[in-house]
Amino acid sequence: MPVPSGYSAVPQGSQPSCFTKIRMGLMMGAMIGGATGILLGGFVGFRAGLRGKELLLQTGKTVAQSGGSFGVFMGVAQGLRC
Secondary structure, eight states: OOOOTTOOSSGGGOOOOHHHHHHHHHHHHHHHHHHHHHHHHHHHHHHTTOOTHHHHHHHHHHHHHHHHHHHHHHHHHHHHHO
16 A cells, blocks of 8 residues: 655654664663563572562662663664664
C-alpha cells in the first residue's frame, strides 16, 4: 500500500540528530538490559538462597551491570548507523 503524500513520521519532516539517535539507543538498551537484569539477578539470587537485603543488593548489581553494558552496545550500534 503506498504512503500518502505529505505523510511524515516526524512532524515537519525533520529527522532526529545523530546525538539524539545515540541517546535513544543508549536509553533503550539500558531499559532492556535493566529488565533482563531484574529477571536474571532475582532468579540467581533466589537459587543462591539470598533473601531480603542481600537479594536486593545482588539484584541491583546485576541490573546496573547488564543495563550499563547493553546500553553502551546499543548506543554504539546507533552511532554506527548515523
